[in-house]
Amino acid sequence: MTRRPTLKTIADRVGVTVSAVSLALRDDPRISATTRSRIQEAAEALGYVYNRHAAGLRRGDSGTVAVCLNDLSNPFFTEFLGHMETRFREAGRMMLFCHAHETPSIQARFIRQMAEHGAAGLILVPVEGTSRADLEGPRVRHLRDFPLVLISRDVADTAFDRVINDDERGIRLLFEHLYALGHRRLAWLGGGGDTSTAHDRERSFRREMDAAGLPIDDATMHHGPTSLAFGDSMLDELMALPTPPTAIVCFSDVIAFGVLAACYRRGLRPGIDLSVTGFDDMGAAAYSAPALTSVRVRTDLIGDRASELLLARIAGDRQPAVREMMPPELVVRETTGPPPETGMLPPRRRG
Amino acid sequence: MTRRPTLKTIADRVGVTVSAVSLALRDDPRISATTRSRIQEAAEALGYVYNRHAAGLRRGDSGTVAVCLNDLSNPFFTEFLGHMETRFREAGRMMLFCHAHETPSIQARFIRQMAEHGAAGLILVPVEGTSRADLEGPRVRHLRDFPLVLISRDVADTAFDRVINDDERGIRLLFEHLYALGHRRLAWLGGGGDTSTAHDRERSFRREMDAAGLPIDDATMHHGPTSLAFGDSMLDELMALPTPPTAIVCFSDVIAFGVLAACYRRGLRPGIDLSVTGFDDMGAAAYSAPALTSVRVRTDLIGDRASELLLARIAGDRQPAVREMMPPELVVRETTGPPPETGMLPPRRRG
DNA sequence: TCATGACGATCGCAAATTTCT
């Protein structure tokens, strides 16, 4: 059980001092090229592995950043993860990762632990219900002046950077598309829990309805978990209404996929008998049967920009906090079309 | 710009020594209850944050484990991530995460860096083409006696623990199901690149065909990326054959979903005009239109067991390496059914 | 003066050791 070699091991072997080894391994010109290569060869031969704990202790920066997400089962969020991981890897930083499961206590613990680990910054999709106090209160004093960027979800009045999607615009694009097709009876299947995203999208939906002079029937407004099962389970209820909606606007693609599954079972043809829209435009949206009309949230832009902001903060940028909104794009596919002729809805069963 | 408080800061404030503070914060009984609480209050008041670099340097264990995956866009792999993250969080360990994008150089760099960061162990889905030398060669000497568990994919002859799915059994379950339904012309859409999973599943498929006395037509055997696009693009080609297959066996759910999308476009009814099977049984399989027949890979069991093994190794377990296979389960849904009557294939178009 | 590299202090914490009641 030989211990891991250290700078001293190498130094003894080569016959120089520890600091010479330290410099040599970092290619410092103060060490001559010949001794440098002798040292580097010895390090290689000994199987030396750099110890960042020690270096970090001395230097202050451990070379990690922390990322905390909430819903790994939703591919939409793992898209963020992918983009950011790439950016941080390119910047030579490792990622401390946490899956908070929408649980405040997990998030709180992680915020403390990543600080203990010396993470240089944090990217956070705040768990639902996260308030300003959770990020700036006395229990998280270490976050003061700490590089922290919120993505995807906003937290009101906070003094941290935020990079989010322009949900209002997204909903407007969808509404205008459906309205132009002739839809007047629209249902809303909300999700996203108690987050800014949930509130912004629903509020925007209501506002668009109002602005268009369309009445909002509570029986067509629902909120539930952001899951396939929720979308799947709500279709029957909506179609059982005296005057069922001709279009269903879903909080997210995941919910919309659930609605499509239910449509299939009922023999309803999405885009013909009923229009369905998603939100996020995750990769799978182009391959549902039929392909889903959705709003593309630019996870790439958001992830890149958030990483960039964070790295700048880590590098010492002290600008006032920004709140940036990335513009989403409407992607029209096959699940939207003109409403069926009134009263002519043909609920064929498949077979 | 006041610096972060340290044990010394607290010690000075309370008027005790640094070691007293160290012990008190760890609730050591050697410090009297009263001073202990005085110290803890002072720590709280000062906003003290534990420094694991320093502690880790002294103790040897940094409290992290590393996880390296390859395909975040495939929800199947993020299922692993979720299970393991939970287990490690419960064990009080943070996760250093890497997305290797099937790129050996990224994986190699991560294997080094996580060691530099003092990760206590590593869970790895090896990138395609990873060989024994990549894990045990001279360039990765630090992996000798290092807690490392491979999941999902095997690496031949390696001396590390592995927890993988029993792919042979999975394919057999699918084949037997299709055979019993009456299918005799089966196509294979392979994926998974150059991994043990890819090889095992295809080999098993061929073996089942052979064992049943069914000829294997090269025109029905394909290999491509594990993507929706691949499945989507292959259907036309397969159906254009003189005698098209009556069933398509896909390497994974993702590919199968692509096939379903193409079926929809062609007006082919999965489960009636053509049978389609997936593999993995990710969450979305139950909600495709129609719902996908698949083989459930127990990501929960694999993830849990791998975490458990790793934690045991970290705790000092020196048992010989194990290779454990978790049994998958057939999940019959709607995309499989008896083959259509010969020659009676009705390629209706939707509309 | 310059190039090279030796020396010792230091980071924050924890464990071993010593000193004090």
Place this chain on the structure above:
DNA sequence: CAGAAATTTGCGATCGTCATG
């Protein structure tokens, strides 16, 4: 001399300072 408390040492790397040819 037992037990509590204070002191010292050292983890592994980095950095400023100093010495040598």
